[in-house]
Amino acid sequence: MALKLLSKLRNQNLQITRNRNLHRLLDAARFFSEQPVSNLSTPDDSKFIIKNKQQTTTSSLKQHELAKFAAISDTWWDSEGPFKPLHNMNPTRLAFIRSTLCRHFSKDPNCARPFEGLKIVDVGCGGGILSEPLARMGATVTGVDAVEKNINVARIHADLDPETSTIEYCCTTAASYLAEVAGIIERLYSASLMKKVIEHVAAPAEFCKSLAALAYPGGATVISTINRSMRAYATAIVAAEYLLHWQRTLCLGISSACNLLIAVVGGGGGVKLPKGTHQWSSFLTPEELVLILQRASINVKEMAGFVYSPLTGRWSLSDDISVNFIAYGTKDGQ
Ligand SMILES: C[S@@+](CC[C@H](N)C(=O)[O-])C[C@H]1O[C@@H](n2cnc3c(N)ncnc32)[C@H](O)[C@@H]1O
Structure with missing residues (x-):
């Protein structure tokens, strides 16, 4: 089983920034391939089990995490406030998203609206810090967040500019949103994104499955998070x-x-x-994230780190994935 998984990972031609990282990923794959998926969930998942008539699913919600975001929701667009790191990181994470998605969808990364014709879902969009520039780059964007206050802030802010007023915002979880669109191919997305969210959810593996299912076969997924x-x-x-x-x-x-x-x-x-x-x-290690995504039919093709320079006060992409990192993967099928 472990060997099969290792050769599968190797065959994926994973483009990782350093060979050293690739070896670490493969070592971890050997370990995690022997673990059930549930081991990759946090221990307090049981509190969030939702039962319905057809099935038992594990909710991605951690109520105390959501309460933290609700409490500071009016500060989303204060670039000096609690979300300053996300504002500062935005140009760097957008550079990674632009380059990987343009390559994936054969778009010109140098034009003003490279995402024209793409449908992108931003899961855990918060106040829309990432959704708005994606819309300005030409994408048809849907922002999904479990906190109503965040969605209200995002809606009001997006409506200030005709270019971003086209964004559709929904207050729901990835799983509930998926239940709405599942099976309707026209409602699926070219790319599903999740930035700085997975470290706040109760069941990362379930959450990634929903994220993956929101992209159509052959689509793309980009996730950023913090290494454990x-x-x-x-x-x-x-x-x-x-x-x-x-x-x-x-x-x-x-x-x-x-x-x-x-x-x-x-x-x-x-x-x-x-x-x-x-x-x-x-937090998840890059190795765990690769495995979780693989089990959700997403093959990770590229990974990069974000590093902060105290001299310039800026973030940049790097091969150092030891703290903040971002991964791009493709969904199986065509
Ligand atoms: C750190 S913020 C990231 C915001 C945005 N993605 C960005 O990077 O600018 C995490 C967001 O995830 C949302 N969130 C947490 N758990 C969620 C879940 N299970 N479903 C949907 N949204 C969730 C929170 O409400 C919060 O807005």
């Missing part, structure tokens, strides 16, 4: 959520030391996040 590494713990949690909070109450000298530490470990992006935004145990 020690470095991610140091930067995305300790530095971004705690040190920068303490910094407010400490003297200037210590404050500079905090900044230096954050700059040295990198990846925190020099931004202050609300405490409890992330739970390290909910």
Whole structure:
């Protein structure tokens, strides 16, 4: 079984930024191929089981996570607020999405509206920070989020510009949305995207299955998330959520030391996040994500990391996937 999976992964011609990463992925594949899919879900899934007449499904919702986003929903478009990291990362993640989707759909990445003719679903769209530029690039965009306040903010903001007012926003989960469109090929998408969401859901494997099913056969999926590494713990949690909070109450000298530490470990992006935004145990390693996606009929073709430069205050794409990373995959079939 493990060997079959390994050779399948090798045959996929996975384009990963470093061979070292490819070996790590294959090693992990050997381990995870022996684990049932349910082991890749968080232990508190049982609280979120929804039963209906036909089947038992595991809901992707973590109510306490959703409450965190609802509480700060009016700050989505404040580029200096809690969502500053997402605003800062946007050009970099859009560059990856533009290059991979243009390659996949044979579009010209250099034209003004490269996504003309593509239907894209942005799952866990929040206030629409990513959905809006996708619409400006010509895509027909649907944004889906489980928090009503987020969807309201996204709708109001998108309506301010005729180019983004075309975005369709729905307050629902990926699974419920899928139940609506399942079996109607015209309602499926060229690409399904999920940015910084999987680390907030209860059942990542189920969630990815819904995400994959929203794309038509031969379509694409792009996912970004945070690696469950020690470095991610140091930067995305300790530095971004705690040190920068303490910094407010400490003297200037210590404050500079905090900044230096954050700059040295990198990846925190020099931004202050609300405490409890992330739970390290909910992060997935790239190896786990590849396996989960594979089981959802998505073959990961390319992966890249995001790194933050404290000198320029900017994010860029890198071969370092130890903290923030993004993956592009294609869906089986034509
Ligand atoms: C960190 S935000 C990311 C927002 C957006 N994708 C971006 O990168 O700009 C995570 C979003 O996922 C949403 N979310 C969490 N669990 C969800 C679920 N099961 N179904 C749909 N949305 C969910 C939250 O409400 C929140 O808006």
